[in-house]
Amino acid sequence: MLIHLFxxxxxxxxxxxxxxxxxxxxxxxxxxxxxxxxxxTIMSFTALFHILIIAAVMVFTLVVITRRFYSNFFSNxxxxxxxxxxxxxxxxxxxxxxxxxxxxxxxxxxxxxxFFLFVTINPDILSxxxxxxxxxxxxDMLNLTTHFAAFIYGTLMYDATAILIIYxxxxxxxxxxxxxxxxxxxxxxxxxxxxxIFSFVLGANYYVTSLLLCGIFFIxxxxxxxxRLNLA
Amino acid sequence: xxxILQCQxxxxxxxxTCGLNDLTLDIPRGRxxxxxxxxxxxKTTFIKLCTGLLVPTSxxxxxxxxxxxxxxxxxxxxxxxxxxxxxxxxxxxxxxxxSDFYKDFNVDKARDMLQNLQIGLDDKLKxxxxxxxxxxxxxxxxxxEADLYLLDEPIGGVDPAARDYIIKTILTNYQEKASIILSxxxxxxxxxxxxxxxxxxxxxxxxxxxxxxxxxKKGVSLDALFREEFKC
Numbered sequence: 399m400l401i402h403l404f405x406x407x408x409x410x411x412x413x414x415x416x417x418x419x420x421x422x423x424x425x426x427x428x429x430x431x432x433x434x435x436x437x438x439t440i441m442s443f444t445a446l447f448h449i450l451i452i453a454a455v456m457v458f459t460l461v462v463i464t465r466r467f468y469s470n471f472f473s474n475x476x477x478x479x480x481x482x483x484x485x486x487x488x489x490x491x492x493x494x495x496x497x498x499x500x501x502x503x504x505x506x507x508x509x510x511x512x513f514f515l516f517v518t519i520n521p522d523i524l525s526x527x528x529x530x531x532x533x534x535x536x537x538d539m540l541n542l543t544t545h546f547a548a549f550i551y552g553t554l555m556y557d558a559t560a561i562l563i564i565y566x567x568x569x570x571x572x573x574x575x576x577x578x579x580x581x582x583x584x585x586x587x588x589x590x591x592x593x594x595i596f597s598f599v600l601g602a603n604y605y606v607t608s609l610l611l612c613g614i615f616f617i618x619x620x621x622x623x624x625x626r627l628n629l630a
Numbered sequence: 631x632x633x634i635l636q637c638q639x640x641x642x643x644x645x646x647t648c649g650l651n652d653l654t655l656d657i658p659r660g661r662x663x664x665x666x667x668x669x670x671x672x673k674t675t676f677i678k679l680c681t682g683l684l685v686p687t688s689x690x691x692x693x694x695x696x697x698x699x700x701x702x703x704x705x706x707x708x709x710x711x712x713x714x715x716x717x718x719x720x721x722x723x724x725x726x727x728x729s730d731f732y733k734d735f736n737v738d739k740a741r742d743m744l745q746n747l748q749i750g751l752d753d754k755l756k757x758x759x760x761x762x763x764x765x766x767x768x769x770x771x772x773x774x775e776a777d778l779y780l781l782d783e784p785i786g787g788v789d790p791a792a793r794d795y796i797i798k799t800i801l802t803n804y805q806e807k808a809s810i811i812l813s814x815x816x817x818x819x820x821x822x823x824x825x826x827x828x829x830x831x832x833x834x835x836x837x838x839x840x841x842x843x844x845x846x847k848k849g850v851s852l853d854a855l856f857r858e859e860f861k862c
Contacts, residue, residue: 402730413718477714481681482731483703575644628644629683 399484403492407466411500414462418455419507425451426511430518448511455504463497464564472572476629486624490616494561501557548605555608562615563589569622575630589615634659634778634809635680640689642675642833649675651833653689659777660806664824664841664852665813668860672833673813674711677782680811681708694777704733707776711783713763715755721766722751728770740773743799761792768796772803779810785819793819817853827852829859 425448432441470479470493479489534542566589571582596614597607635657642649650672657663665673678684679691682698693702715724721744728735744751747765755763768784781800785793801823804810814820827844829836836859837844841852848855 399731405730406727410716410718474710474712474714475716477683477708477710477712478716480683481703481706481708483700484731485700625685627683627685629678 399482400488400492403484403488404496407492407496408499410470411462411466411496415455415459415500415504418451418458419503421451422448422455422507422511426514429515433518445515448515452508452512455508459500459504460560460564463493463500463561464568466497467493467565468568471623472568472578472629480623480627480629487616487620490565490619490623493565494558494616497561498554498557501561502553505553551605552608555605555612558612559593559608559615562612562619563593566615566618569619572628573622573626575628632659633657635691635693635811637691638689640676640679640691641687642672642679642684643687648833650679650686650830653830653833653835655828655835655838657778657809657811659809661825662810662812662823663826663828664817664820665811665828665830666815666817666852666856667813667830667836668815670832671830673830674782675833676830677708677780677811677813680778680780681706705777707732707771707774707779709768709771709779709781709784711786713760713767715763715767715770717756719755720751721749721753721755724755724766724770725751728773732774734775735770736773736775739803740769743769743773743803747795761789765792765795768799772799775805775808777805777808779804779808779812781810781812783814784812785814785816797823815856817856821852824852829856831860 425444428444429441429448432438432444469475471489482489563586567582567586570585571578571580574581593611596611597604600607600610633656635655637653637655640653640655641651653672653676665676667673675684679686680693680698680702682703691698694705696702716727719727725737725740728740729737741751744766747769749762749766755766758766771779771781779800784796784800797820800810800812812820812824821841824841826838826840828838839847844852844855850858
């Protein structure tokens with residue numbers, strides 16, 4: 399069932415973010431075209447739009463993920479979602495995985511288009527990168543792999559904590575029938591402060607504290623949706 | 631007789647307001663039951679408790695011998711008062727959605743009913759009128775071969791021709807071993823199809839008996855009894 403839930407999450411979010419992804423690629427291509435046509439002024443404007451779209455991708459990814467969680471659970475769609483024969487943790491997990499996937503997609507696409515722009519402006523940049531592969535020792539390789547894995551894990555945990563704190567806040571907001579939005583914002587700031595204090599008191603490294611915080615926010619969301627659900 | 635639904639002292643409070651008070655019921659299989667009462671009497675609260683959209687304040691509730699959860703959602707087909715279908719989908723995508731999640735969904739039956747109503751599989755749900763969406767939703771719900779159908783106000787707010795269609799669809803598409811609980815305040819429209827009636831007022835059970843018994847004991851039709859019981 400998790401696979402089916404995931405499939406519909408992907409479909410729903412992708413159709414909303416697709417225009418932004420298309421715009422990102424389009425502007426990267428336009429920059430190349432205007433550069434080749436030697437039209438620097440137009441290219442500068444295109445680059446400016448490119449930067450604005452990068453910001454839009456970041457912001458709208460978060461907006462779409464939050465809106466999907468809210469509308470699929472707490473609007474009329476919730477009547478269907480919560481009567482599906484699936485466990486609540488499966489509903490949350492499918493949303494979380496899809497959200498992480500799109501957060502990564504946005505980041506990768508941004509990186510790819512910016513890199514494409516640099517290569518367009520300065521094709522020598524590639525030939526400038528001369529990595530001395532022959533001098534890499536097995537220890538270096540291990541270090542490189544460890545750092546890369548730590549980077550991926552760190553990014554994943556950062557995104558997961560951000561997404562789950564939103565899920566938990568929206569769920570806490572739902573407990574108030576009349577002031578749900580206000581309560582959701584209050585819960586967000588409350589949980590954020592709790593996260594800071596928790597990290598400070600625990601004194602462990604970021605990788606451990608973020609994992610624990612993810613667990614706490616997930617449990618809060620799961621508890622509210624399983625035991626305190628009240629769809630008006 | 632084999633029970634499909636049992637509840638003991640089922641109570642639901644919304645803050646200080648009582649939605650349902652100490653309800654004890656035993657619903658047998660193979661019956662069409664009218665859940666009758668004026669607006670705000672607790673009909674929707676009871677149905678939502680049965681679907682898991684609300685969590686009871688106290689009391690027990692089982693469907694098919696299971697407490698409300700994934701197992702009961704597999705055997706309950708629910709038609710809410712609101713339109714819950716995903717607006718961004720096409721009709722065929724909703725059929726796929728129901729096929730993915732409900733093993734008892736009969737897609738051929740759904741296709742036949744849609745064809746009879748001249749609703750295309752490629753039609754977009756967001757372009758449909760409210761009435762057509764309600765018909766699509768009813769078709770989806772009645773195309774499941776469920777043990778219990780919970781229909782919340784299926785004939786409220788639709789024209790007389792649509793009412794006839796809805797009643798005909800309900801009667802011709804449910805399994806004989808299954809039961810239907812149908813909430814409404816439009817008694818005269820459905821009296822002829824009911825086996826049993828449950829009357830509730832301000833969250834309290836007033837009467838639960840077979841329609842024939844009610845007519846015999848009270849000497850009036852269900853509609854007349856309803857008007858007498860709930861007159862303002």
